[in-house]
Amino acid sequence: MRKLRISAILVLVFFIHIIIISNFLIVNSFAAAEDFEPEFGWAPEIDGDIDKSEEEWINASKEEILLRSESPSNVGLPVDIWVLQNESDLYISVQFELEDSARTPEEFVGIVISESDSENEFYDVKLVQFSNLGGPSERFEYLDLYISNNQYFEDRETSGDGAAELDGNKIIYEFQIPVNESEGEDSKDVSIDFGETYAFKIIYGESNKYPDSIKLSNIIEIDIRYPKIEERTPEEKALFIVAIIAFSTLGGFYGFYLYNIVIIKKKAKRIRG
Amino acid sequence: MPKYKKDQKKPSKSNNVSEDAFLLRSVRISAILGGIFLLLSLIINGTERFFDHVVTKLLPSISHLLQPDYWIVVDNAIKVCVVLFAFFFMIISLGNYKEYTGKPIKIIELLILVGFSLLQTVRNLYVFIFTLIGLVLLLFYFYLVQESQY
Numbered sequence: 257m258r259k260l261r262i263s264a265i266l267v268l269v270f271f272i273h274i275i276i277i278s279n280f281l282i283v284n285s286f287a288a289a290e291d292f293e294p295e296f297g298w299a300p301e302i303d304g305d306i307d308k309s310e311e312e313w314i315n316a317s318k319e320e321i322l323l324r325s326e327s328p329s330n331v332g333l334p335v336d337i338w339v340l341q342n343e344s345d346l347y348i349s350v351q352f353e354l355e356d357s358a359r360t361p362e363e364f365v366g367i368v369i370s371e372s373d374s375e376n377e378f379y380d381v382k383l384v385q386f387s388n389l390g391g392p393s394e395r396f397e398y399l400d401l402y403i404s405n406n407q408y409f410e411d412r413e414t415s416g417d418g419a420a421e422l423d424g425n426k427i428i429y430e431f432q433i434p435v436n437e438s439e440g441e442d443s444k445d446v447s448i449d450f451g452e453t454y455a456f457k458i459i460y461g462e463s464n465k466y467p468d469s470i471k472l473s474n475i476i477e478i479d480i481r482y483p484k485i486e487e488r489t490p491e492e493k494a495l496f497i498v499a500i501i502a503f504s505t506l507g508g509f510y511g512f513y514l515y516n517i518v519i520i521k522k523k524a525k526r527i528r529g
Numbered sequence: 530m531p532k533y534k535k536d537q538k539k540p541s542k543s544n545n546v547s548e549d550a551f552l553l554r555s556v557r558i559s560a561i562l563g564g565i566f567l568l569l570s571l572i573i574n575g576t577e578r579f580f581d582h583v584v585t586k587l588l589p590s591i592s593h594l595l596q597p598d599y600w601i602v603v604d605n606a607i608k609v610c611v612v613l614f615a616f617f618f619m620i621i622s623l624g625n626y627k628e629y630t631g632k633p634i635k636i637i638e639l640l641i642l643v644g645f646s647l648l649q650t651v652r653n654l655y656v657f658i659f660t661l662i663g664l665v666l667l668l669f670y671f672y673l674v675q676e677s678q679y
Contacts, residue, residue: 299585499574
């Protein structure tokens with residue numbers, strides 16, 4: 257009886273271990289592609305700074321993913337991805353912490369955009385490249401590139417925007433990518449349309465030799481949503497009809513008035529005798 | 530009793546002509562400006578597309594400059610101003626039109642113009658209230674200007 261009880265306890269402990277270990281595995285394995293359905297929000301300022309006082313990024317969809325290398329020994333880099341959308345742009349923020357010793361002066365983070373949700377059609381690259389990161393002459397540059405035969409080329413007509421800022425060990429990258437054929441898009445950009453899903457590869461690298469210097473990456477998918485059309489209440493609809501009637505009547509009066517202005521001289525002559 | 534003619538001052542014809550030309554030009558230019566503001570009012574007060582977030586829809590790149598609540602205030606201020614400008618120019622045009630034709634502006638015409646200006650704003654309570662205040666102030670201003678002429 258005592259042996260049975262010990263066996264039961266051991267079995268229970270074994271199952272608890274399995275549950276804990278599987279949980280741990282699920283947390284750290286991450287799906288190959290995280291799917292984002294960004295909320296609509298107000299455009300944040302692309303300056304590498306999350307201004308909490310202005311509630312920037314408050315509506316963003318936020319997920320943590322792991323940027324991985326092809327080497328199985330590399331544990332990867334956990335990064336926070338924030339995604340936000342409005343009628344003209346998609347906003348993506350990539351944030352992570354690294355010790356100073358692990359940083360390189362020519363660090364970069366880029367967003368490689370696929371022409372669809374396929375992971376084989378990556379074409380457009382938006383990238384923020386640092387030079388002398390952490391040094392006295394630290395600066396960054398936003399680059400708009402495109403891929404042709406696995407080579408990266410500069411798109412002369414830059415669209416979108418990007419910025420980054422290092423604060424202690426934490427670095428924040430911010431990107432603004434035009435959607436729905438907004439101003440600035442050209443043939444070297446992926447045209448991001450409402451109602452479609454696109455694959456975005458987040459890339460991290462250590463020098464400006466693309467694509468060889470890309471060390472870590474992972475793919476996310478983003479569903480580009482249509483702008484919300486707020487449903488009007490019956491009272492609002494009724495007031496809308498009133499306004500339309502008012503405008504129509506005013507338009508009629510205005511037309512009649514213009515006609516009177518045209519014939520004003522004749523009218524004045526008749527009145528004045 | 531010697532009779533002599535009083536030196537009556539006759540209004541000069543050239544003065545009348547230039548005043549008429551001025552009135553006519555004022556009627557036309559004010560009517561055109563009134564029409565432009567009426568059209569703008571139709572776009573921002575009478576359509577679905579630009580009823581909310583007027584500025585940030587037209588200029589999304591500047592939307593980060595203000596917090597969302599402040600943009601609503603800016604939108605409402607623009608709506609009020611557009612309706613008031615439309616009223617302002619239309620009343621000037623109508624007043625000068627009436628003067629040109631030698632008739633006074635009737636109170637019913639004034640009320641119709643005020644009423645239709647207010648009807649443009651019925652979809653937003655704040656815009657309605659501030660437009661009402663603006664119209665009262667404008668009418669008071671015109672009343673003062675009229676009084677000071679005599």
